[in-house]
Amino acid sequence: MQRPVPLAQNSLLDALPTGDHAFLAPHLIQVELERGRLLYDPGDAIDHVYFPHDGVISLMTLMENGAAIESSTIGPEGALGLMAAVAPRQSLSRAIVQTPLRAARIGAERLHEAWERSPALRDLVDRHGEALYGHAIQSVACNALHSVEARFCRWLLTCHDRISTDTIALTQEFLADMLGVQRTTVTAVARSLQDKGLIRYRRGVVDIMDRAGLQALACECYGVIRNHYHRLLGT
Amino acid sequence: MQRPVPLAQNSLLDALPTGDHAFLAPHLIQVELERGRLLYDPGDAIDHVYFPHDGVISLMTLMENGAAIESSTIGPEGALGLMAAVAPRQSLSRAIVQTPLRAARIGAERLHEAWERSPALRDLVDRHGEALYGHAIQSVACNALHSVEARFCRWLLTCHDRISTDTIALTQEFLADMLGVQRTTVTAVARSLQDKGLIRYRRGVVDIMDRAGLQALACECYGVIRNHYHRLLGT
DNA sequence: GCCGCACTGTCGAGTACGCGACACTCAAGC
């Protein structure tokens, strides 16, 4: 499989001029986090900001009854908790590691200091917030208007863009949670996609076989969200 | 009917210290806009920012096929296009006037100048963006998980909070668009709510009869979103 | 007064998905 774009380091960090990057560099720590790791729950103070290099973090809206549904995702083109660069903040979402993650982490206070000194960083934080908002409002529409199959395909593509293999470790149960549907529905859709030759799956693992085919079935939201990031962050 | 909170002028403007408010005041123009007026479409440059005094603006995500669905609303507790205070921006949503609107309007450039001089305004812009984001991600979950009836009730309550009467001018067709469902579904739900004595409606008009009853049927999202605004903007 | 239209009411068929139950199977651990 040919990937659409090669994976770089984190796009936000790469976009910073060298001088500004130097404000951050001494405080960035490389971390590796396992799948399923909980980073934030709603109300948690944001004490660290994560810049993924490879892998995906899910942002999920948590309901009173414990149901959680994905509102957006954070990959190498973005950062988790970036709004805390401006001022101390609480997380609004649950943030969990969706695929094994390599990321650079920095303390929120250190980042804030850099933010005060770097106009380029301020601009980036601002644009990133806008892109994330665009991601969220597209998901609003998507959840209301599009079929589970279309959303399933969009999800696979978005995830595939952000990791370095064609194999995604992922149970149907987990995906059902993300999409906010029943597991049995996911099973049926996965079956149908496999029959069409677009994916192959076995216990807890999905292989992407035909990206173009998935794109044909995915809703427009996939492209729209990509474009937001492109336009606002120039990745 | 007793309203939960008395309507003030725009909360954001009120929250500014007098000195900072003075930066804006010379450039604020009072406008009255009729229902249905289109303020922005996706991609439009944001040249004016609106601070509602009374009435509601809907932000809608527009799909390729022309379908549009509400992602959030702007009332006297917020502002439309506020992110343009930071830097020139394009609208991501369609913004239309949902109920007859009185608002203060200011040119984006004037606002940006004030933003550069006023730390209080910068803080407010920032918090407002966060609240709007919280609104959006709650809507993501709501659209995926909650019934049309619950969302209908939430919508009525949110609208009611932001206007000064118990009567809302509103066709079922319009509401169906906002919620992203069929008109016939809205008709059925409206009928059921009227039978329960919670609302009364006639051609293009809905009267709120029993707020508490509506709250009982509305989903938790109503309260969650209110709390976001409360916590972040102290309204 | 009448016309035309926007808004609402209703009906029926079709479907996507929820929800619960249960059986099967692979993988890891002992």
Added chain:
DNA sequence: GCTTGAGTGTCGCGTACTCGACAGTGCGGC
């Protein structure tokens, strides 16, 4: 090897909502 449990397959029923069609009805304009 066997056990255990997590993950998957499947079935069936119920229901919320879609989709299209058409018939009423109040309101504004002429």
